[in-house]
Amino acid sequence: MSGKLLVLGGGGHAQVVMETMISLAWQERIVGILDADPDHVPENPFAIPVLGTDAELEHFPPESTQLVNGLGAVGKDHHRERLFLRLQKQGYQFPSLVHPDAVVARGVRVGAGAQIMAGAVVQVGSVVGENAIVNTGAVVDHDGAVGAHAHVGPGAVLCGGVTVDEGALVGAGATVIQGVHVGHHAVVGAGAVVVRNVANGARMAGVPARELPE
Ligand SMILES: CC(C)(COP(=O)(O)OP(=O)(O)OC[C@H]1O[C@@H](n2cnc3c(N)ncnc32)[C@H](O)[C@@H]1OP(=O)(O)O)[C@@H](O)C(=O)NCCC(=O)NCCS
Structure with missing residues (x-):
């Protein structure tokens, strides 16, 4: 597997996801975090930068970038599911x-x-x-x-x-x-x-x- 990796969301589940990615030695490929509220993303211990909102995806096309879903799945709004389906439809792959x-x-x-x-x-x-x-x-x-x-x-x-x-x-x-x-x-x-x-x-x-x- 190769190419850049972006983490979607910067909250609690995303921190666990990032630790998993580091444990898999993927750190060289991680370019940053996108979050709906980039100013309120807690710092992570891996110094992975927050790049902005989903709008930044225009700089990271599906041909060169894969996505990792950092949203947890609790609550009735199914944000995690909807985000995945929307971006998968745009051609992004999720390892x-x-x-x-x-x-x-x-x-x-x-x-x-x-x-x-x-x-x-x-x-x-x-x-x-x-x-x-x-x-x-x-x-x-x-x-x-x-x-x-x-x-x-x-x-x-x-x-x-x-x-x-x-x-x-x-x-x-x-x-x-x-x-x-x-x-x-x-x-x-x-x-x-x-x-x-x-x-x-x-x-x-x-x-x-x-x-x-x-
Ligand atoms: C079951 C659950 C979804 C209910 O959430 P909610 O709709 O906000 O419900 P409320 O907190 O208003 O509680 C409603 C009633 O159910 C009871 N209740 C809530 N969760 C309960 C649980 N896990 N076990 C037993 N009773 C529970 C409450 O005490 C309350 O009872 P009461 O009306 O007699 O006071 C939630 O409490 C829960 O357990 N979520 C799972 C969280 C989780 O495991 N997340 C993992 C993410 S990493």
Whole structure:
């Protein structure tokens, strides 16, 4: 892989993303950060400069530049998903990011722009869709499917054969028992234990997880 790399967003998730990129020895290729609010991006310990907003992309065409999505995936507005789809449509490529201290079993398919963070384990037979996040210390056990733009939060555990559909969030420390299906854009609260399928767009929390009122 070669070419310049730009990080989209400079917040908390972006800091983790940048640390992962440095751990992969990509530092020579990182040219900077673009953020909707460039004046309020916190300093990063890697001295990666903030170049401005997305408008700067005109100086970095898709032929010479790849993008790394630094937006986290929480909340109802799906900024991360929308940003990825918009810029992918413009021809930009998003390399997948697998931290050297993550464990990804042989044969696991990892989509474009997917991010597997330090300490995560993705077991045999699993698939991680494009632009998905398997966050710090999360576990996707055998035959799991993490859909495009979905986010398995820090320390969450998907037992064997769990399917998390497009854009869903499984919150930090949650456990989803084997074979359960989490519908697209559903939200599983931090610490929940999910023992039944979760409908598309539903919000579940608690032990056992129950639907939260609107
Ligand atoms: C479930 C969640 C999405 C709800 O957020 P919200 O819509 O803002 O809901 P509120 O904070 O208004 O809480 C609504 C009710 O649900 C309860 N609740 C919220 N999160 C809960 C959780 N994780 N487990 C159990 N109960 C929870 C609240 O106590 C509150 O109960 P009450 O009405 O009896 O006071 C959120 O709390 C959560 O857990 N998000 C996941 C965050 C995460 O893991 N991020 C990882 C990113 S790195």
